[in-house]
Amino acid sequence: MIPVVTPEEMGAVDAAAPEPTEVLVGRAGAATARAALDLLGGAYGRRVVVVAGKGNNGADGRAAADRLRRRGVRLEVLDAADLPDHLPAADLLVDAAYGTGFRGDWTPPAAPEGAAVLAVDVPSGVDGLTGEAHGRPWAADRTVTFAALKPGLLLGDGPSLAGTVEVADIGLDVSGARAHVVEGADVARWLPDRPRDAHKWRAACWVVAGSPGMTGAAHLAAAGAQRAGAGYVRLSTPGLAEDPGAPTEVVGVELPAEGWADRVLDGVDRIVAVAVGPGLGTGDAAAAGVRALVGAADRPPVVVDGDGLTALADDVDGDLTTARARPGHGPATGPTVVLTPHDGEMARLGGEPGAPDRLAAVRDLAARRGAVVLSKGSPTVVADPDGRVVLVTAGDARLATAGTGDVLTGALAALLAQGLAPFEAAAAAAHLHGRAGALAWRRGLVAGDVAAHLPAALTELPED
Structure with a gap:
């Protein structure tokens, strides 16, 4: 996984570095110069303008300028605090004006016509924590950032202004990072091998979703579970006796419209994970069933989505943490509930969608609810x-x-059923779901296309 550190955390990392600042600046300047030469396609005859501020960000830019000058690049270094109305013509503009600690607005002159833009650490004017753009920053073609990603490169306006992001190792220790970006290799490492004596019940899940006349969400969740590797998928829509439109391979089990949670709990002896909520409806019976299922002490791990989240919203401070040990399944440790809210559902659960520090907001909701939260x-x-x-x-x-969210719910349940811990299952499901969408991309993509491409997303994972 790629480490992500906040500006405050990065400051502590810098302060703890055994090397002096000038050594780190030299390494950052070298990494910036390499990225500049790559963008330029060489040095001979190239013109570069470096806009440098007074802090470490500016020092990195000046160090890069010295290296580029030695390579024969025609260089002009401008003070970020005293820029002309029009910048000189150039093939490349290096934005080393302000780093993650900048406060205020940044509205510089237009970049030279036809010039590529390389940002140092973060594009100047982009908040390193939130990704919010202040003023009208330059949009970079590439950003070279140091030691770890910053949240502002991933959130808000950051991705559209940072361009391609390269993380350069300059010898800083970021092993204590509390946030990371998931890569395909991580998902491949988390997925267990299927044993030689595998059978369908070793990865069995139960999808409780839909309502009479509204079964589309249930079908999509079941398809997501099937395509993400569940060995057996049981599908129930409370109050619906028969569902002729369900995927062929699922096993339909009838549940009553009321009191259905008791029937589910009586039948989970061989079920490894449950998904509940998509299209279930928000009536009293549906809500009571969700609360009874989630609150049961002997249930399997459960994914709650859609209307299931609404059922849990009444008690915004309700802690869902309970260590559960099911006969034949060994001791349970850690959270056994995964909540998968979009912004509106997050607000109903007592979270803070749109918070300036999104990572902190999701952390806070997970801690208060005692559950894994997939925002x-x-x-x-x-x-x-x-x-x-x-x-x-x-x-x-x-x-x-x-x-598409229903497909994600089913895929997550399937990964739980295959033995992944809830945190890793949620991260892996989100990654596979995103890759399936990319592999299925065409105009007119629908959720069923995403489910159909989950096997391809699994196949493309790197091998050990």
Whole structure:
């Protein structure tokens, strides 16, 4: 995983470094110069303007300028605090004006026509914590950042202004980072091998979703579970006796409209994970069933989505933490509930969508609810009650179509059923879901396309 550190945390990392500042500046300048030469395609005859501020960010830019000058690049270094109305013509503009500690607005002159823009650490004017742009910063073609990613490169306006982001190792110790970006290799490492004597019940899940006349969400969740590797998928829509439109391979089990949680709990002896909520409805019976299921002491791990989250919203400070030990499944440790809210659902659960520090907001909700929280968005943020956070950048606007969240719910249940811990299952499901959307991309993509491409997303994971 790629470490992510806040500006405050990065300040502590810098302060703890055994090397003096001038050594770190030299390394940062060298990394910046390498990125500049790559963008330029060489040095001979190239013109570069470096805009440098007075802090370490500016020092990094000046160090890069010295290296580029020695390579034969024609250089002009300008003071960020005293820029002309029009910048000199150039092939590349290096933005080393202000770093993550900048406060205020930054509205510089227009970049030279036709010049690429390379930002140092973060684009000047972008908040390193929130990604909010203050003023009208330059949009970089590339950003070279040091030691670790900063949240502002992943959140808010950051991704659209940072361009391609490269993390340069300059010898700083970021092993204590509390947040990371998930990569395909991480998901591959988390997924267990299927044993030779595997059978369907070793990865069995139960999807309780939909309502009479509203079964689409249930079908999509079941398809997501199937395509993400569940060995057996049981599907129930409370109050619906028969569901002829369900995927062929699922096993339909009838549940009553009221008191259905007792029937589920009586039948989970061989079920490893449960998903509940998509399309379930918000009536009293549905809400009571969700609360009874989630609150039971002997249930399997459960994913709660959609209307299931609404059922839990009445008690915004309700702690869902309970260590559970099920016969034949060994001792349970840590959270056994995964909540998967979008912004509106997060607010109903007592969270703070749109908070300046999104990572802290998701951490706080996970801690208060005693559950893993998967906060949908770009990027997806997953937190557990202990404060671990991962960001999943695989998904994008292609997934902004009805039903894709239901597919994610099913995929997450399938990964829980295969033995992943809730935190890793949530992160892996979000990554695979995002990659499936990318692999399925075409105009007119629908949620079923995402489910259908989950096997391809699994197949493309790197091998050990």
